[in-house]
Amino acid sequence: MSFRISTELRAGPGQFLTGLRDDDSLLRQVFFSILRHHHPNLAAKVDVIYALSQAWCTSQSDSDFELLVKYVSDLKPEERILVASSFSHMLNLHNLTEEVNSSQIGRAVRLGEMDSPTRDTNHSLLKLTAVNGLTPQQVYDSLCNQTVELVLTAHPTQALRASLLKKYAIVRRELDTLHSKRMSEYEKIETLEAIRAAVQAAWRTDEIRRSKPTPQDEMRSGLSYFSTVIFDVVPVFHRRVDTALEKMGLPRLPLDKALFKFGSWMGGDRDGNPNVTAETTRDVVVLARLEAVNTYFRQVESLMFDLSMWRCSPEMKELAERIAAAESREAARVAEERKKRNYADFWAPIPATEPFRVVLSHMRDRLYNTRQVLHQCLVHPNMSVRGALEEAGAYLDIEDMARPLKLMYDSLMSTGDASVANSRLLDLLRQLRTFGLSMMGLDIRQESSRHTEVMDAITTYLGLGSYASWDEQTRLKFLLDELQGKRPLMPPGMDMSPDVKEVVATFRMLSGLPSDSLGAYIISMAKTASDVLAVVLLQRESGVRPALRVVPLFETLEDLNNAPGTMTTLLSNDWYRAHINGMHECMIGYSDSGKDAGRLAAAWALYETQEKLVAVAAEYGIRLVLFHGRGGTVGRGGGPTHMAIRSQPSGTINGHLRVTVQGEIIEQQFGEKEVCFRTLDLYTSAVLEAALDPPPAPRQEWRDLMTRLATDSCDMYRSVVYRTPEFYEYFMQSTAASELGRLNIGSRPSSRKQGGIETLRAIPWIFAWTQQRLHLPVWLGIGEALEGAIAQGYQPVLQDMYANWPFFTSTLDLVEMVLAKADARLSAFYERTLVEGSLAPLGEKLRRLLAKTQQHILIVVRKNALLEGNTPSQMSTPNLDEKIRLRSPYVAPLNVLQALSLKGLRKFRELGHGGVEYNPSDPEIIDLLSRDPHKKGEGAQHPFVSAMDDCLMITIKGIAAGMQNTG
Structure with missing residues (x-):
């Protein structure tokens, strides 16, 4: 097997394009060689389809498109499955080439071979001092006071199975090795064989998830990023920041400083998800603590080999002697117990002459015991997790681990062994401060009306009336009276509906969990101050100590506009201000606001709401933390990290950023160590600059x-x-x-309840339009707004805003990027294939609106074509236009296959069997179609439906890969 690969290191973003094209060609050749081996006839057809698609993407002629459609239409059902799978795999392989390309650019930047396309922390430190005139100490103080909390969610936009992600990760790693390592000819051949093996394993894996994941599955998937990437990268990044600070004559970051914290919604987000119960939440908390304990166990055991020295401080010696004396009294039992535990080494009690090992050995034993207790908690669901850990003397408080580690660090520093102290021991201290004993704190999210139902059940049972029917002032008076009173409110034995019982069970379960495992209590669809106070009261009644901070989530346009008034009502109350102890968190939702009002109106409402909320908090002397509920796609607030943060209103971040990392973005930001490092670098740089060099306030005009x-x-x-x-x-x-509900990519239903657009979740709303290539939620309404302003003579003002206001620049740049991915011709193909003729005029109108939006965006950004050149905010994704062009020939056949599959499925279901004769003869296809557990036995689906269903699911995944944000 021989493949051409370019390993030359190039010196500019444009020059990396050759490498990107070479890598794309290489992986396509590898894939085709595998396809020809297993399916020679099919490989020839895939080759033809790719050529036809390339021809159409180049010529844009109707005749070329019709040739593509005709050829694809003539495929047999089983051929459609395999063709769809082929293009889906090739798209995912192409995405790997883009990730490797980004890694190469990042490496070239760090080696000083090219300028950074975006800011990194080192550049930010230099800019703030050399350009902005700040003293190094001012920058250091700001950095030491900032924290970024990244909250991983399980929103269903990661369409790829974990099995495939792992195989693609191997391809990405080996491809990157070809570029970054000097290799002999033998090593190159072996690396190419490793790529081939991973590509072949991916191709031979069923890419369809055959059953819906549970919230526990989602949590395990999220935790895998910590064990394989994030846990190891965090101390490396802190070390790099330390080095940059030392070059400026500044000290290292303080030992107890964590630049990052991590949170999770996986297993805690119950908003409209009946699969998340009190038991589910308990399970994921235990799973996360187990992951943390297992990881620390390995770290501590490894340190026992490193810290063999005998010199130590008097304090360290005293602690070691006390532990050693206690163990020596039961030396035989201790040795036997450690042997049973199959420790790597150091079974017998360690003498006090090796003080570090004595203390670490004791910590290892406690970690082992902690793990055993947590295993018992998984087996016995009624056991209080916090109570069980306390009773067993297991690790429950982070300081129990931090104190001896800090003592070791200070001892090494005092004996002149600073290099040892600042090696792996420092890394472990940084990891402990970042991840705690819970790895990531779990947020609880519930919809506001569910708390109203609980309060109504209580007041009705007590004969106080119907809480649900009270006006806001009556509710507020009742809640504040109860919060300031001492009587118990929730009587035992109260009659409860199943929904009310589940909400109450969740609060009671929270009281038995370790407090450091929990983050915030998020109230979705929060509208009023009583929504917040009701949760505060229910926590008190359920014994949640310490109480979780209560965070209202303002989502719709109306809720965003009313948010400042809601917070004024809360913060003006003396009791509530004392309760929150000087800090409050509010969450703002990008997805639902965009679905409610359109992207431009939502973006401006979010901007103004942030400013007003900060002003309200300042009026009452409260520090406000804004929690940004951003999605992956532009329609849900997604976009390049640095640009998104730097375009926020001045004064709204102030060194503390909390933001969701959703769905496929988790893989894009944390799937590989170099990418993870870059992600941490971007967040740190952007938040630091937002605090010390905020954008100027926009002019009133x-x-x-x-x-x-x-x-x-x-x-x-x-x-x-x-x-x-x-x-x-x-x-x-x-x-x-x-059809999206059958995709099995998340545990939540696609709608909160039955109904129309209003009840549909924002994710499937945007996901569906993305698949159809119109991308309507991102741009609809913007063209008419710009057209009207330009007609009134505001074109110079708009162009000035675009050139000088980061918020407006980033908003239009992201819309421009999505417009470049939109394809009116493919959208029209869906329409004529699937839509009743009477609805066609609406489709024509929508495509005219798309063209108008493109036209007026180009006027404002002063371009002749979309993505022509690079604006400053688009520099984070060099050669974006070329990346989209390279993807297009892979995506178009999937769109054609998807529309044809939808047509076949809908026609079959409308007409019944409809005379369709289809009995696959290929044994492999027969086996594939029988894999779905819902397609067996009585009521099993017709083979044609199974085939079209599989084809449809594969195209959905493939198009999602093709439309993901580049950068």
């Missing part, structure tokens, strides 16, 4: 025009989405929205 744009775009968006009677039917017919 800009604000006034932005308000007008937001109003006009919202009116247009809602007139189409919510006030056009036929729109919902068009949406359901022209997209795979109704």
Whole structure:
């Protein structure tokens, strides 16, 4: 096997393009060689389809497109499955080449061979001192006071199975090795064989998840990123920051400083998800603590080999002698117990002459005991986790681990062994401060109306009336009276509906969990101050000590506009201000606000709401932390990290950022160690600059025009989405929205309840339009708003805003990127294949609106074509236009296959059997179609439906890979 590979290191983003194309070609050749080996006839057809797709993507002619459609339409059902799978795999392989390309650019930047396309922490430190005139001490103090908390969620946008992600990770690692390591000819051949083996294993793996994941599955998937990547990278990044600080004559970061914290919603997010119960939440807390304990156990055992020295401080000697004396009294039992535990070494009691090993051995024993207790907690669901850990003397408080480690560190420093202290021991201290004993703190999220139901059940049972029917002032008076009173409110034996019982069970379960395993209590669809106070009261009644901080999530446009008033009501109350102890957190939702009002109106509402919330908090002397509920796609607030943070309003971050990392973004930001390092670097740099070099406040003229744009775009968006009677039917017919629920990519249903657009979750709403290639939620309404402003003579103002206001720049740049991915011709193909003729005029109107938006965006950004050149905010993704072009020939056949599969499935279900004769003869296809447990036995599906279902699911995954944000 011989493949051409370019390993030359290039010196600029444009020059890396050759390497990107070479890598794309290499992996495509590898894949085709595997496909030809297993399916020679099919490989020839895939080759033809790829050539036809390339021809159409280049020529854009209708005749070339019709040739592609005709060829694909003639495929047999089993061929469609394998062709879809082929293009899906090739797209994922292409995405790996982009990731490796980014790693190469990052490596070249660090070696000084090219300028950084985006800021990193080292550049930020230099800029803030050399350009902005800040003293090194000012920068150091700000850095030491900042924290970024990344909250991993299980939102269903990661369409790839973990089995495939692991195999693709091998390909990415080996491909990167080809570029980054000097290799002999033999080593190159062996590396290419490793790539081939991983690609072949991926191809021979069923890419469809055949059953829905449980929240516990989602948590295990999230934890895998910690054990394989994040845990190891965090101390490496802190070490790099230390080095940058030392070059400026500054001390290292303090030992107890963690630049990052990690949180999770996996198993805690019960908003509209009946699969997340009190027991589920308990399980994921135990699983996360087990992961932390197992990881620390390995670290401590490894340190026992490193810290063999006998010199130590008097304090260290005293502690070691006390532990050694206690163990020597039962030396035989201790040795036998350690032998049973199959420790790597050091079974017998260690003499006090090896003080570090004595203390570490004691810590290892406690970690082992802690692990045993947590295993028991998994087996016995009624056991109090916190109570069991306390009773067994296991690790429950982070300081129990931190104190002896800090003592070792100080001892080494005092004996002149600073290099040893600042090696792996320092790394462990940093890891402990970052991850604690819980690895990541679990947020609890519940919808506000569920708490109202509980309060209503209580007041009705007590004969106080119906809480649900009270107005806001009556609710507030009742809640504050109860919070300041002493009587118990929730009587034992109270009648409860199943929904109320589950909410109460969750609160009671929280009281038995270690407090450091828990983060915030998020109230989704929060609208009023009583929504917050009700949760405060229910925590008190359930014995949650210490109470979780209660965080209202403002999501819809109306809720965002009302948020400052809600917070004023809360913070103006003396009791509540004393209760929160000077700090409050509010969450703002990007997904639902965009679905409610359109992207432009939502972006401006989020901007203004942040400013107003910060002002309200300042008025009452409260420090406000804003929690950004960003999704992966632009329609849900996604975008390049540095750009997103730097475009926030001045004064709204102030050194503390909390943000969600959702779905496929987890893999994109933490799937590989170098990528993870870059992610931490970007967040640290951006938050530091946001605090010390915030963007200037926009001029009043800009604000006034932005308000007008937001109003006009919202009116247009809602007139189409919510006030056009036929729109919902068009949406359901022209997209795979109704079929997305069968994708098995998340544990949550796609809708909160039955209904139309209003009840559909934001994720499937945007996911469906992305698949159909219209990307409507991102741009609808923007073209008309810009057109109106330009007609009124505001074009120079708009261009000034774009050039000089980071918020407006990033907003339009992200819309421009999505417009470059939109394809009106493919959207029209879905329409003529799937939609009733009477609805076609609406589709024509939507495509005219798309063209108008593209036209007016180009006027404002002063370009002749989308993604022409690179604006400053687009520099984070060099050669974006070329990356989209390279993906296009892989994506187009998947779109054609998806539309044809939807047509076949819907026609079959409409007409019944419909005379379709299809009995696959290929044994491999027969086995594949029988893998779904829901397609067996009585009521099993017709083979044609099974084939089209599988093809559809594969195209959904493939198109998702093709449309993911580049950067």
